[in-house]
Amino acid sequence: MVTTLLQWTFDALLGLVLLWLAWRSLASTDLFKSIVLFIAFGLLMALAWARLDAPDIAIAEAAIGAGLTGALLLGALARLRAVVNEEGVTPQQQPLLRRFPVWLPAILLLWVAAGLAYVVAALPPYAVGLSAQVAANLDASGVSNPVTAVLLNFRAYDTLLEMVVLLLALLAVWSLDIPLAGVAAAPGLILDTLSRQLVPILILVAAYLLWVGAHAPGGAFQAGSVLGAAGVLLLLTGWRLPPRLEGLPLRMILVAGPGVFVAIAVLTTLTSGQLLQYPPVQAGLLIVILETVATVSIGVTLAALFFGSPPRGKQHQ
Amino acid sequence: MTLSDYSAAVLLLAGAFFFLAGTLGLLRFPDVYTRLHALTKADNVGLGLIVLGLAVQAQSWAAAGKLVLIWLLVLLAGASVSHLVARAALHRGVRWWRR
Numbered sequence: 324m325v326t327t328l329l330q331w332t333f334d335a336l337l338g339l340v341l342l343w344l345a346w347r348s349l350a351s352t353d354l355f356k357s358i359v360l361f362i363a364f365g366l367l368m369a370l371a372w373a374r375l376d377a378p379d380i381a382i383a384e385a386a387i388g389a390g391l392t393g394a395l396l397l398g399a400l401a402r403l404r405a406v407v408n409e410e411g412v413t414p415q416q417q418p419l420l421r422r423f424p425v426w427l428p429a430i431l432l433l434w435v436a437a438g439l440a441y442v443v444a445a446l447p448p449y450a451v452g453l454s455a456q457v458a459a460n461l462d463a464s465g466v467s468n469p470v471t472a473v474l475l476n477f478r479a480y481d482t483l484l485e486m487v488v489l490l491l492a493l494l495a496v497w498s499l500d501i502p503l504a505g506v507a508a509a510p511g512l513i514l515d516t517l518s519r520q521l522v523p524i525l526i527l528v529a530a531y532l533l534w535v536g537a538h539a540p541g542g543a544f545q546a547g548s549v550l551g552a553a554g555v556l557l558l559l560t561g562w563r564l565p566p567r568l569e570g571l572p573l574r575m576i577l578v579a580g581p582g583v584f585v586a587i588a589v590l591t592t593l594t595s596g597q598l599l600q601y602p603p604v605q606a607g608l609l610i611v612i613l614e615t616v617a618t619v620s621i622g623v624t625l626a627a628l629f630f631g632s633p634p635r636g637k638q639h640q
Numbered sequence: 641m642t643l644s645d646y647s648a649a650v651l652l653l654a655g656a657f658f659f660l661a662g663t664l665g666l667l668r669f670p671d672v673y674t675r676l677h678a679l680t681k682a683d684n685v686g687l688g689l690i691v692l693g694l695a696v697q698a699q700s701w702a703a704a705g706k707l708v709l710i711w712l713l714v715l716l717a718g719a720s721v722s723h724l725v726a727r728a729a730l731h732r733g734v735r736w737w738r739r
Contacts, residue, residue: 511727517720524713 334374341367354403358396365389378540379470382532386548391625394555398629402501465606466537474542475610479599483588486581486617493577493624497633503558510560518560525553533618537607543614547621554626569634577627580620584613644696651693658686670737672729680722684715 341364348360365388372381457469457477464472474482510518529549536542564573587609588599595602601609665678691711695704 511724513720513723513727517716520716521713 337367337371337374341371354400355397358393358400361396362389362393365392379542379545382540382545383548386545386552387625391548391551391555391629394552394629398503398631401504402631405504406501463603463606465601465603465608465610468536468538468540468542470540471536471542471610471614475613476601476606479584479613480588482617483581483584483599486584486620489621489624490577490581493628496628496631500632502632503630514560518556518562522553522557525549525556529553529618529622533614536614537610543617544621546614546618548625550618550622551625551629554622555629558626558630564634573623573627573634576619576623578620580617580624583616587613648693648696651689651696655686655689655691655693658682658689662686672734673726673736676722676726680718684718687711687714 344360344364344367348357348364351357351360366385368388369381369385372378372384454469457473460477461467461469461472464476466472466476529546531546532541532549533543533546534541536546591600592598659682662679662682665682666675669675669678688711691707695707698704698707
């Protein structure tokens with residue numbers, strides 16, 4: 324009885340702090356403070372996912388939602404300051420409350436909240452869900468972690484679309500082409516040592532997450548985001564891709580993830596008539612191939628997203 | 641409650657106390673350098689005690705080893721990042737607090 328009361332208190336406190344962090348992040352005028360509060364929000368959201376017994380999503384939220392998105396937002400703020408300082412204006416977020424009449428967003432929010440409350444109250448007390456069917460077909464899927472089985476076998480089509488969306492996001496950022504400024508040419512001793520120690524560990528952790536995703540929480544997106552974090556750390560020390568790898572090899576790695584996925588989709592459609600229907604004997608092997616290529620591709624895509632500008636081709640030199 | 645439960649509870653509470661002290665330092669100290677000092681030291685010790693408390697109740701030596709590895713990584717990253725933040729603040733001209 325006491326433990327459930329403690330759990331309820333913890334969950335209620337977590338929910339309230341999440342709401343409060345979201346409010347403070349939106350309502351503060353200092354953009355840097357907003358970004359830091361957003362990162363803290365992402366970390367507490369990972370805690371909420373862990374409380375909901377979803378460790379895969381918790382890892383992905385902590386790595387991508389809090390970590391990498393925070394780095395991307397800080398990079399955007401740096402670029403914004405660099406652009407705006409030329410005009411002599413300081414970037415400032417308009418506090419949300421002053422722009423609209425107060426009652427308009429309040430009424431909209433109340434409406435949405437009432438709709439959500441009705442939907443949640445109308446849910447059956449015990450959710451039926453699909454876990455029974457997933458468990459029944461887990462042996463034929465090639466892996467023993469149900470989340471990985473759903474992501475990379477039963478609903479592989481959604482993962483294929485996600486990877487293409489990530490590539491499209493990178494293309495959009497490349498088309499904007501705002502370079503990352505303000506990085507010293509030679510990193511200080513501490514940053515140098517930190518990156519030398521951490522990057523091999525990060526690569527090892529990414530490989531471990533990739534391997535362990537077959538039977539425990541982990542998987543391609545989590546491993547790819549850890550690789551992306553290693554790339555961001557390298558970029559912050561001033562490291563750049565060697566020029567002979569900037570052209571075709573970089574683009575081949577970026578496209579490899581979605582490309583291999585599409586190739587496997589075409590192959591399975593031709594051999595079995597159904598899109599992404601893996602033969603049960605080779606399902607494990609196919610998933611391993613897909614996950615490995617996806618991890619490398621996602622990692623390089625996320626690092627390239629942080630860097631922001633496309634590699635200069637030979638004609639620019 | 642067995643002995644390992646009691647010792648884990650004591651260690652976890654001690655770690656939480658250190659985290660509380662570090663957060664109090666973050667809120668109450670006058671400038672960024674003293675805040676970094678309080679935060680890094682107290683949080684490292686606090687995390688070490690919490691990791692010890694969890695390792696006492698871990699299911700296997702591998703799990704306990706992974707917990708200790710997490711603590712070592714946080715030590716490395718925390719110390720380096722606090723140094724970088726202090727150096728950036730110094731370059732920006734943030735003066736340290738004098739009485």
